[in-house]
Amino acid sequence: MPGKPAFLNLIPCTVALFALLCAGSISSVVADEKTPAPAADAEIQNPFPDRPKAPSIDGGVEWLNTSGEITLKDLRGKVVLIDFWTYCCINCMHVLPDLAYLEKKYPNELVVIGCHSAKFDNEKETDNIRRAIQRYEIKHPVINDANMTVWRKFGVRAWPSMVLIDPEGNYCGHLSGEGNRELLDKVLEKVIAYHRAKGTLDETPVHFELESAKLKQTPLKFPGKLLADAPQQRLFISDSNHNRIVIASLDGKLIDVIGSGQIGNKDGDYKTASFDHPQGMALVGNTLYVADTENHSIRTVDLDKKQVSTLAGTGEQARFRSAGGKLKEAALNSPWALAAIDDVLYICMAGPHQIWSHKLGSDEIGVYAGSGREDITNGPLETSAFAQTSGIAVDGDVFYVVDSEGSAVRKVDTKNKTVSTVAGTSDLERGRSLFEFGDKDGIGEKARLQHPLGVLYDHGRLFVADTYNHKLKTIDLKTNEVKTFLGTGKDGNSLNPVEFSEPSGLAKVGNRLFVADTNNQRICVVNLEDHKVSEFKIAGLTPPSLPKTVDDSFTAADKALKVAPQKVIPGVAVKINVSPRLPAEYKLSPLAPVKFTLKSAKNPDVVLARGKGAVEGDRLVLQLPAMKQLTGTYVLNLRFGYCRDGVGGLCKQHSAQWNIPLQAEKESTNDTVSLSLDLSKE
Numbered sequence: 001m002p003g004k005p006a007f008l009n010l011i012p013c014t015v016a017l018f019a020l021l022c023a024g025s026i027s028s029v030v031a032d033e034k035t036p037a038p039a040a041d042a043e044i045q046n047p048f049p050d051r052p053k054a055p056s057i058d059g060g061v062e063w064l065n066t067s068g069e070i071t072l073k074d075l076r077g078k079v080v081l082i083d084f085w086t087y088c089c090i091n092c093m094h095v096l097p098d099l100a101y102l103e104k105k106y107p108n109e110l111v112v113i114g115c116h117s118a119k120f121d122n123e124k125e126t127d128n129i130r131r132a133i134q135r136y137e138i139k140h141p142v143i144n145d146a147n148m149t150v151w152r153k154f155g156v157r158a159w160p161s162m163v164l165i166d167p168e169g170n171y172c173g174h175l176s177g178e179g180n181r182e183l184l185d186k187v188l189e190k191v192i193a194y195h196r197a198k199g200t201l202d203e204t205p206v207h208f209e210l211e212s213a214k215l216k217q218t219p220l221k222f223p224g225k226l227l228a229d230a231p232q233q234r235l236f237i238s239d240s241n242h243n244r245i246v247i248a249s250l251d252g253k254l255i256d257v258i259g260s261g262q263i264g265n266k267d268g269d270y271k272t273a274s275f276d277h278p279q280g281m282a283l284v285g286n287t288l289y290v291a292d293t294e295n296h297s298i299r300t301v302d303l304d305k306k307q308v309s310t311l312a313g314t315g316e317q318a319r320f321r322s323a324g325g326k327l328k329e330a331a332l333n334s335p336w337a338l339a340a341i342d343d344v345l346y347i348c349m350a351g352p353h354q355i356w357s358h359k360l361g362s363d364e365i366g367v368y369a370g371s372g373r374e375d376i377t378n379g380p381l382e383t384s385a386f387a388q389t390s391g392i393a394v395d396g397d398v399f400y401v402v403d404s405e406g407s408a409v410r411k412v413d414t415k416n417k418t419v420s421t422v423a424g425t426s427d428l429e430r431g432r433s434l435f436e437f438g439d440k441d442g443i444g445e446k447a448r449l450q451h452p453l454g455v456l457y458d459h460g461r462l463f464v465a466d467t468y469n470h471k472l473k474t475i476d477l478k479t480n481e482v483k484t485f486l487g488t489g490k491d492g493n494s495l496n497p498v499e500f501s502e503p504s505g506l507a508k509v510g511n512r513l514f515v516a517d518t519n520n521q522r523i524c525v526v527n528l529e530d531h532k533v534s535e536f537k538i539a540g541l542t543p544p545s546l547p548k549t550v551d552d553s554f555t556a557a558d559k560a561l562k563v564a565p566q567k568v569i570p571g572v573a574v575k576i577n578v579s580p581r582l583p584a585e586y587k588l589s590p591l592a593p594v595k596f597t598l599k600s601a602k603n604p605d606v607v608l609a610r611g612k613g614a615v616e617g618d619r620l621v622l623q624l625p626a627m628k629q630l631t632g633t634y635v636l637n638l639r640f641g642y643c644r645d646g647v648g649g650l651c652k653q654h655s656a657q658w659n660i661p662l663q664a665e666k667e668s669t670n671d672t673v674s675l676s677l678d679l680s681k682e
Helices: 017-029 090-105 126-136 149-153 181-198 429-435
Strands: 062-064 079-085 110-116 142-144 161-165 171-176 226-229 234-239 244-249 254-258 281-284 287-292 297-302 307-312 324-326 335-341 344-349 354-359 364-369 389-395 398-403 408-413 418-423 454-458 461-466 471-476 481-486 505-509 512-517 522-527 533-536 566-568 575-581 586-588 595-600 607-612 614-616 619-623 632-644 651-664 672-678
Touching: 062 126, 079 090, 079 149, 079 181, 090 110, 090 181, 126 142, 161 181, 171 181, 226 281, 226 512, 234 281, 234 505, 234 512, 287 335, 287 344, 297 335, 344 389, 398 454, 398 461, 454 505, 461 505, 461 512, 575 632, 619 632, 651 672
Parallel strands: 079 110, 110 142, 226 505, 281 335, 335 389, 389 454, 566 651, 575 672
Antiparallel strands: 062 142, 079 161, 161 171, 226 234, 234 244, 244 254, 281 287, 287 297, 297 307, 324 364, 335 344, 344 354, 354 364, 389 398, 398 408, 408 418, 454 461, 461 471, 471 481, 505 512, 512 522, 522 533, 575 619, 586 632, 595 607, 595 632, 614 619, 632 651
16 A cells, blocks of 8 residues: 655665565575575575664654563564554555464564554554554554654655564665565575574563453454344344354344354354454345455355355465456455345455456356556546445445545446546545545535445435544435534544444444444444434343463473472472562563463473462562472473563563472471572573
8 A cells, every 4th residue: 555645755774675685685585496505504694784773663652562662672682573554454454464474483583563654543543553453463562653753764655564673673674565475484584594593683482461451352343344134134243353243133132143253264054164354244035145354255154054155265365466267266355345236246355446246156256346556536447446445335236335545435337337436535646535534524525534434325325434533424415415424523432422433334224223333342223213322232142152272381491490409398388489680671570471380290291280470579479289299309380571670561581490309397387489590691
């Protein structure tokens, strides 16, 4: 996604990472099959020699996913990848799985820092970024770079962009766009290998305080799209972050749940099928079509047989601008919303900024409208341009689309094969339509929206979920007049006055308008006669029951530390005090988890005790349970964290192991074992 033209200034050291590699280092990063491997004792070359020091990463408004600010000094010894993103951007969303892959592959060598440099005004608010982090399940620290300070320091020009910094704090280069996982992986391999050999790589595990821990369990989790079935009196809800579809009666009773709740791409019955953040839906007969967004697939649900199948997509994102093809062979790119007209399924394909279509019963799927260029331009289907199509509504042979990145509402005429703009700007030079947003009622091009995600047709008017303005608006299709309908414009959850938080899905039955109030984790119902709003609660709906993932692993210590035999009172609960000597400026963190296990040295497969310790000043306190047989040698594994000043944003984790001989004696008065640990040189 292009950046705003005002930010095109480049600093001298901003050289594309790809260009750096091609300039002479590519052979040391991506090995040629014909090039023999270097000898085992050959010196490993620096893939980025003579690079300048990186600019600082201070200047942000606030840090998220961490307990405090992080500096490049804190990150010394780590390979750092800064991801410049904005949470509206579909291309930025596509980068997140690549970052998660790299973080998992290099957990102790790589630290990813998200730098959120907002496009929309709404995205500058820290709380909104926090909810986006929770919604996208991001697990690395994020800077709220609301004033574009860090963006300017690194001369970034587009979302997404990534900057690489080596373990010595040197700027290596930058790379823009998505689809670069393989290249980044190769680069990281070489940088890590060089600095490991040089001794400048710090492979101490790190710990961050994640925003996900602040998210309460709720029946719905960031619900996305809605679909009403008036004849059967039911409402379909894409419970997106629970990875399932909820079916409720219109009077609030739970009918069924489609999907196990686990992230996956599995067909089958309702309990075993899995989705990955589904969004839009369409109903044809008793078949439900689902835009399985992050599986890049279209799924079908046979509501009679209660079976889920895959209609289209390979399960992998299309990494190129595809024209389509056979249903199961054509890779899709973030399908977001669906609608059916005369047995043709129309798909808002957000990733390539297009509308796709599929004739039901055929084996083909492909582009229907949109050149693939991200813009807001009108004209014939094939030359028109969209910007992240995110919602669709049908009126006979016409359908309406919200272009979220262009903050516009578009009209697609299937008979005349044309695209026009109903509200918001279009056809401005140099892509300026992408940056003409706001909160302004008015006629057609005079009106301003801010990243709308939902649209609904209703008897000559449109309801629009004006997402980043936290409002519902209406459009009179005779005059194209846009009016605020509900919402104060402020992010909130009050029902009187009515407040929303990034609403995104709409459905209507009779005089009731249903609203997916996404960030409030709820569905609201608007009485269209008196405009009163209530919460639509579903009796019996609970969060999915997922297998618990408990991390009891410990990084193996180089060797077990030996302790002199300890005499203790028989049958008592022994307390262990650990007093670590830490590096300068570091203190034990009460926020980092303290975990331990105790095993018998004779039978190490059996865990005798497992628990959490506590931080008390400059020591760690572990409480063991009372054991009848205490005499013997025990293996204690301990994991804890320490941070700069005890509260720094980057907390290091350390695992240690001791062999502790315990001897129970009646004469002993001791119920405490004291251990020491020297980490001052780490």
